[in-house]
Amino acid sequence: MKTSSNKQPDKDTKTRIMDSAERAIVQSGYGAFSFRDIAEEIGIKSASVHYHYPTKGDLAVAVMTRFTDEFRALLPDPKVASIDPRAMLDGFIDGFKKKIVEQHNMSLCTMLTADKHLLPESVGVALAEFYEVKLSWLTQVFVRLNNLDEDQARLKAGQLLASLHGASVLVQATGEVDWYEKALSLWR
Amino acid sequence: MKTSSNKQPDKDTKTRIMDSAERAIVQSGYGAFSFRDIAEEIGIKSASVHYHYPTKGDLAVAVMTRFTDEFRALLPDPKVASIDPRAMLDGFIDGFKKKIVEQHNMSLCTMLTADKHLLPESVGVALAEFYEVKLSWLTQVFVRLNNLDEDQARLKAGQLLASLHGASVLVQATGEVDWYEKALSLWR
DNA sequence: TTTTATCTATCTATCAATAGGTAGATAAAA
């Protein structure tokens, strides 16, 4: 069996484009990343980026859906009894902190949410799907943790999600990283 | 006493420029509003906007500080015993909802926070000042409401502020206005 | 095996639109 004969047409370039775009969106938002910047960063020309992702919206959708898939893959199954739901919650909160707050950025989803009026509708759809992934996972965790019914648990999930995103806003606006743990102490 | 003889050099145009800029920032962020759009909206040329606010940063600072001043003027003095601190808190939460959520926008401060990497430093400073106004007002309210010391009250203030901003993110991302009251039910 | 055709990934060059900002003229008001 030959090595590297798998059909992986151009995975490398596509991935590098998405990596660069994700970083740019997180840092400056949808409106402020350009095909030229991305092209320069990965060492090709902007027309070649258009070859892989015809429009800016296409690229943003690709970035957002990849992010959602990776995120989903990281979450443990809430129904697996061997993991304490309390630990799952702490892991979620710590993960958010690690990915977002400590890099002095806001999350990919918060940035795209802020720019929602500028987005092609397809990106807005991908964005809403990501929030639904988070909400339904947290709901299942709260069902187990606090013996709540679905509705009550989903309410708590929304409350926690608001605390998380709001905490990141507070950190970014004030520059004081401590606000993250302070805002989240409500949940620990 | 003559009417309208007050020193108000060009308050009308300046105000109209700020109004337009504020609306544009709230709708699309710092990066996506332009002097040309503003000029067209109020019926002058972009060069005339530059006359009143030489740079984009100058205009954004003016918008943000005006917003802070108006906001501060709306808040009741937390030490006035005739107003129930519980009512003050509810008023704050309701006011946020009215100004932000019901217009399907995010707040001026959240938008600028998302764009922080793009902002001239002066805008960042004006932004941080606004958060400090909110935090210290809420701190005083919590001192009275729950008999807390300054530190404990400021912690709660941060937690509430996070819930408020996070709730607006949730509403904007999902399009479901109900998330605001759900996320805030924690505080009512 | 050679030729022909197609596909992939990149390039150069360019487009129209828009950006923030500036120079200089003008006319009215103080």
Next chain:
DNA sequence: TTTTATCTACCTATTGATAGATAGATAAAA
């Protein structure tokens, strides 16, 4: 006369996007 507020006209830079060429790989046909 000087100041205030506006204009016209322009500059340089950047944007998302497209057209057309090219080099190399692949695969089918002769």
